[in-house]
Each structure stands twice: as C-alpha cells, then as structure tokens.
Amino acid sequence: xxxxxxxxxxxxxxxxxxxxxxxxxxxxxxxxxxxxxxxxxxxxxxxxxxxxxxxxxxxxxxxxxxxxxxxxxxxxxxxxxxxxxxxxxxxxxxxxxxxxxxxxxxxxxxxxxxxxxxxxxxxxxxxxxxxxxxxxxxxxx
Numbered sequence: 792x793x794x795x796x797x798x799x800x801x802x803x804x805x806x807x808x809x810x811x812x813x814x815x816x817x818x819x820x821x822x823x824x825x826x827x828x829x830x831x832x833x834x835x836x837x838x839x840x841x842x843x844x845x846x847x848x849x850x851x852x853x854x855x856x857x858x859x860x861x862x863x864x865x866x867x868x869x870x871x872x873x874x875x876x877x878x879x880x881x882x883x884x885x886x887x888x889x890x891x892x893x894x895x896x897x898x899x900x901x902x903x904x905x906x907x908x909x910x911x912x913x914x915x916x917x918x919x920x921x922x923x924x925x926x927x928x929x930x931x932x
Contacts, residue, residue, distance in 0.1 A: 815890040819881045827878035835874055891930045898923045 814834075821830035844852070845916035848881065857877075903921055904910040 799836055814889075815877075815886065815893075818878060819886045819890075821879045822881040827882045828875060831875045831878040834878075835871065892927060895923055895927055 818830065818834060821834070824830075843853070873896070877889060877893050881892075883889075898920055901910075901916065905912050905916075
C-alpha cells in the first residue's frame with residue numbers, strides 16, 4: 792500500500808479543524824470559569840499576539856492596500872462578533888448546540904458565494920447544503 796502526499800490544503804484544513812475543535816471545548820470551560828465576554832477578549836488577544844508573532848518570524852509582506860486593509864478589518868469585525876456570541880452562547884446553552892450552529896458558517900459562506908459571487912451550484916453542493924440544514928434541525932431538537 793502506497794501513501795500519497797497529502798495536499799497542503801487538506802493538511803492545513805485538518806489542523807484548523809482540530810485546533811478549532813479544541814478551542815471550542817477550552818473556550819466553553821473558560822466561559823464557565825469567568826465572564827464569557829472577558830474570556831472572548833482574552834482568547835482573541837492571545838490569537839492576535841500569535842498572529843503578529845507569526846508575521847515577524849515568517850516572510851509575510853507588511854504591505855497593506857486600502858482595500859485589503861478594509862476587507863481584513865471587516866473580516867475581523869465579523870470574527871469578533873461571532874467569537875463574542877459563541878462565548879455568551881456557551882453560558883446560555885449546550886456546547887454541542889452552540890458549537891454545531893457556529894460551525895455551520897460554511898453554509899452562509901456557500902450561499903453568499905453562489906448568490907453574490909456567482910459560484911456554480913451543482914446538485915452535489917446543493918445536497919451538501921441541504922444536509923447541513925437538516926443537521927441544524929436535528930442538533931437543535
């Protein structure tokens with residue numbers, strides 16, 4: 792049996808999946824130990840410092856265009872709203888429900904991609920989005 796080289800997108804996608812899965816569990820524990828809003832702020836502060844450190848040790852370009860800076864800022868705004876909402880959600884509901892609903896962000900991105908950006912809709916994509924919607928219904932019951 793031969794092992795093929797893993798596509799770097801899959802590799803980093805798996806790291807993202809594992810890291811965010813662990814982050815959800817630790818974030819839930821943090822929001823039970825301290826005010827969820829404070830936990831969210833500490834979480835993003837550490838993430839921000841890690842990101843800045845990565846820029847310093849990598850060969851990342853520090854050139855920022857107006858458009859790129861505005862888009863990155865808007866992305867950070869929505870990421871922050873989602874983060875705060877998730878931490879507060881942990882204090883109001885179960886980790887399973889809050890994390891599953893939050894993890895369905897890809898459905899929103901897929902719909903925006905199709906409607907606004909003109910991505911092609913295939914029966915496979917449509918079926919995947921429909922199953923994701925069904926999973927939301929099942930998880931929240």
